[in-house]
Amino acid sequence: MVDGMTTTANGGLDTLVLGRRIRHLRTGRNMTLDDLGAAIGRAPSQVSMLENGHREPKLSLLSQVAEALDVPLSELLRTEPPTRRAALEVELERAQRGPLFASLGVSPVKVGRSLPADALEALVRLQAEIQRLLTENAATxxxxxxxxxxxxxxxxxxxxxxxxxxxxxxxxxxxxxxxxxxxxxxxxxxxxxxxxxxxxxxxxxxxxxxxxxxxxxxxxxxxxxxxxxxxxxxxxxxxxxxxxxxxxxxxxxxxxxxxxxxxxxxxxxxxLPEDGAVPFLQEAKAERRLSVEDLRDAFAVPYETAAHRFTNLATRHLGIPVHFMKVHEGGTLHKAYENDGVKFPADPLGAIEGQPVCRQWTARVVFTLPDRFTPYYQYTDTSSGTYWCTSRVQPSSQGAFSVSVGVPFAHVRWFRGRETTERASSRCPDPMCCRQPPTELAERWSDKSWPSARPHASLLAALPVGVFPxxxxxxxxxxxxxxxxxxx
Structure with missing residues (x-):
């Protein structure tokens, strides 16, 4: 490969830029297509295809073109178009060959010298604006x-x-x-x-x-x-x-x-560098005293950072499947991760964000405690098995969140807090578990109350638009x- 070669993202020659450079150099020397074709032993139509970016030439042919134009080969292969107009032509050509124009069913415009500069500029701007609007509409x-x-x-x-x-x-x-x-x-x-x-x-x-x-x-x-x-x-x-x-x-x-x-x-x-955190966790596992709090304290990080980091290292280095949950005090799931088989609440698309979490799970029960800021441990029997979790509450500008880390019952023997007697049973997603009020309460209040909801703004609008939402x-x-x- 020649240094500085004009290439596309997949490593091939960028034929559009190359073609514009050849045309710019040819016309600058007052050469016609016939002149250049005769110099390299090709028909004028083949030269035209080369200049329009419709074929990828061999390096030997490019060497002949460079010699005929009396320039170094590197001059042909520079990465930038030779003029502002050439750059616009390349951009419009790329757009017309892309999926957006195909999906719109718009007939391509011939990009040549007869196309006025202001029309060329407008078409490029219009294409970019359509692409931007489509990107914004996709952010639903x-x-x-x-x-x-x-x-x-x-x-x-x-x-x-x-x-x-x-x-x-x-x-x-x-x-x-x-x-x-x-x-x-x-x-x-x-x-x-x-x-x-x-x-x-x-x-x-x-x-x-x-x-x-x-x-x-x-x-x-x-x-x-x-x-x-x-x-x-x-x-x-x-x-x-x-x-x-x-x-x-x-x-x-x-x-x-x-x-x-x-x-x-x-x-x-x-x-929490892997080279330090892994030996720390391995020693704690050997002594059956694994603890997110201890990991937090050893590396002087927030609890949530320690909990996330534990999920990075637990399965690969300790052989322990794990799940993580961050739940808003309103009961909705903010973010979560699992590889231990726990079943998070999900919508038909498989998304879990914003879904209500069972009231019996550790991540919800911890909000009901008088002391929210001491680690809370609980076993929960669910439809997918029994899980042990540790959870604690942390404040934020959006309200309080619980941060929880849990493991299947078979792996609890490695953790501090395994001796807890706290236990709950969850039948979710069965609505009779916690989503429907008890019959006595429903009969007393169902037609005598009207709550005014405080929905999150994200429920009422699409995602914020822009390159960075x-x-x-x-x-x-x-x-x-x-x-x-x-x-x-």
Whole structure:
């Protein structure tokens, strides 16, 4: 392969850009199609097909073309179109050959010199706007539920363990000579500096963001005081993770979810490194004292981070299937993971987010306790087996949430809290379990009450639109303009 070769995403020659470069060089030398065809021993029609991007030539033919045009071969293979108009022509040609135009049933426009520049510009802008509107329309609650279900299936298939992300974390920690144990705030800043970023804590971070990265100037902007997070390291590590993993603008909501999961995973792998957390957990298992609280305390992280990290490592390194739940105090499931056979409430699409959780499950019972902030342990008999869970409540700006980790009864012998006598029975999804009120209460109040619901906004509208759902892009760009270093 020639260095700098104009290629497509799949590695082949980008024939559209190549063709425009050949045409630009030919006309600049006042050569006709006949002239160039005669010079390379090809018919003018074949040269025209080459310039219109309808064939991928062999390197030997390109060498002949370069020689006939009196330019180095590298000049033909440069990656950018030769002019602004050529760039627009390439973009329109690509669009017309893509699935969007095919699905619309629109006849293609001949892209040639006779097409006025303003018409060309308008067609390209129109195509981009149609694509944007289709992308926004795809971001419906149904699309979000499908994307969540697909992502959860992927996580289950690999036991929520991502070896490539563990490797990234290991290399970053080695680069700053991290000695092991908890990752300090200073060590987190050292990782950012190693990657070439300076940290700026500002009072006016856009309200729809946790951090903003200025790739042009090597800056990461963070809020002063880190409001809305229980760990000051988390927003910075997630920003670092997105950069390290090369995340680009999400193509759709599924891509957005994948990127978020990867960034959260890598951030947690930095705070609880595999090389330190696994021996800690293996020793605890050997002594039958596994505990999410102990993992949290050993690595100085929030409880939810420790619970997530336990699910990453438990099956792969301890041989323990596990489930995780985060449930709002209103009783709805916020997010969850399982590879132990537990049956989460789900809609017909297989989505679990927003579904009501059985009142008998540990994740709901913990809200009824006078002491919400001490770990609570419970056995629950369900239609899919008996599970032991540990759960605790944590506050947030959206209300209180319970965070729970559970395992099948056969694996409880490895955990602290297994001696609990708390036990419940759940028959959900049988509506008689907890979704329908007892007959006596229903008879007393069913026609004498009218509750005014407080639904989540997400139940009433589609997902926030935009490249990054919920982010005000204009606000972000104006923020960057305010804070960018002035040019000397």
């Amino acid at each position: 609650p149904e699309e979000a539920r499908r994307a969540n279900a697909e992502l959860r299936q992927r996580m289950r298939s690999q036991d929520n363990y991502f070896p490539e992300l563990e490797d990234h974390a290991r290399r970053l920690l080695a680069a700053i000579d991290h000695p092991g144990g908890p990752l300090s705030q200073r060590a987190t800043a050292d990782i950012a500096a190693h990657l070439g970023f300076a940290l700026h804590y500002v009072p006016d971070l856009p309200h729809s963001t946790r951090s903003v990265t200025d790739l042009a100037h090597g800056r990461i902007y963070l809020p002063q005081g880190n409001p809305g997070t229980s760990d000051a390291r988390s927003p910075l590590l997630q920003a670092i993770a997105s950069h390290v993993l090369g995340h680009a603008e999400p193509k759709d909501y599924g891509d957005f979810l994948r990127q978020r999961v990867e960034a959260n995973y890598l951030a947690a792998a930095l705070m 919920g982010v005000d892009t204009t606000e972000v760009y104006r923020f960057l303009d305010r804070h960018a270093p002035t040019q000397g």
